[in-house]
Amino acid sequence: MDDLEKALDSLRFQIKKEIVDNYFAERVYLEEDIQLLEEEVQDYQKEHAKVRRLVWAIYQALGSEAAAAAVMRLLALKAPPFYQEFQNLPEVERRGLLAGRRIRGFTAWRRHRNLVLDLYEDLVRQTAVLKEKYAKITSHLRLVNEDIQKFNSSFDFGLIAAQIEAMEGGGEVLCGGLECQEREELSTRMRFKRRQLTEEELPPPLELPPLNQIKSRMIQALSEFYA
Numbered sequence: 001m002d003d004l005e006k007a008l009d010s011l012r013f014q015i016k017k018e019i020v021d022n023y024f025a026e027r028v029y030l031e032e033d034i035q036l037l038e039e040e041v042q043d044y045q046k047e048h049a050k051v052r053r054l055v056w057a058i059y060q061a062l063g064s065e066a067a068a069a070a071v072m073r074l075l076a077l078k079a080p081p082f083y084q085e086f087q088n089l090p091e092v093e094r095r096g097l098l099a100g101r102r103i104r105g106f107t108a109w110r111r112h113r114n115l116v117l118d119l120y121e122d123l124v125r126q127t128a129v130l131k132e133k134y135a136k137i138t139s140h141l142r143l144v145n146e147d148i149q150k151f152n153s154s155f156d157f158g159l160i161a162a163q164i165e166a167m168e169g170g171g172e173v174l175c176g177g178l179e180c181q182e183r184e185e186l187s188t189r190m191r192f193k194r195r196q197l198t199e200e201e202l203p204p205p206l207e208l209p210p211l212n213q214i215k216s217r218m219i220q221a222l223s224e225f226y227a
Contacts, residue, residue, distance in 0.1 A: 023155045030144075030151055030192060037140050037195065041202060044133045048203055051130055054123045055206075056086045057097040061116050067225035071116075074221055075208060113222055120218070121211050130205040137202060141195055148192040 059080070062068050072080045086094070104118070105111035211218075 026151055026155060030147055033144055033147065034192075034195065037137070037144055040133070040137050040140060041197065044130070044137055044202065047126070047130050047133060048205075051123065051126050051206070052082045052085070053097065054119060054126060055082050056089065056094075057101075058116060058119045058123065059083065059086045060094050060097045061112070061119055062222075062225070064225060067222070070221045070225065071218065074214060074217055077206070081206060109223075109226060112226055113219060116222055117211065117215070117218070123206075124208050124210060127206050127208050134202070134205050137197075141197060145194050148194055152191045 058071070059068050062071060065083075068080050068083065098115070101115060102118070103111050104114040
């Protein structure tokens with residue numbers, strides 16, 4: 001083998017190595033980004049569970065289905081969120097929803113009113129945090145899917161195998177060789193699938209008005225159902 005052939009072999013080797021290295025480097029980056037997205041979703045689900053528990057606590061404080069429905073209508077919600085789940089809770093767990101809550105007021109009515117208002121303020125605050133996380137995740141999901149599309153277009157395994165095969169003069173790409181159909185099947189398996197999040201995985205946050213916009217009307221609604 002003369003010097004020219006050695007140089008060409010070395011060049012072919014470097015090109016093949018760069019193709020493969022770039023493929024796996026981009027694949028690792030994308031896998032890490034997808035893992036980060038999954039961690040964000042898991043964190044969101046934990047925060048959403050806290051919001052749901054706060055809603056349950058409001059139901060427990062309100063004390064009746066009629067009061068809960070009236071307050072939810074005031075909040076312009078079509079149906080009381082998580083109410084069926086609340087109804088399915090054991091009684092002992094329902095009572096525990098209000099454990100440790102600070103009670104303010106000299107009269108029973110004041111304590112009842114302030115408890116509901118304080119719970120609602122906490123709910124609005126936590127919902128705002130949840131909305132920020134929701135927006136971040138939906139944006140991240142869109143970018144991940146854009147990267148997946150770019151990766152699948154730029155690093156088609158069948159195309160990579162064909163490029164290497166061409167540099168080998170049509171010889172075997174991998175030990176044992178890969179038939180065209182086998183190569184296409186492997187290429188399909190190595191592509192990333194678009195990520196999708198269902199409402200069950202990423203439930204939208206509640207849309208709630210701030211307390212100062214509805215406080216007087218909420219107090220009026222509470223007084224109508226207070227016994």
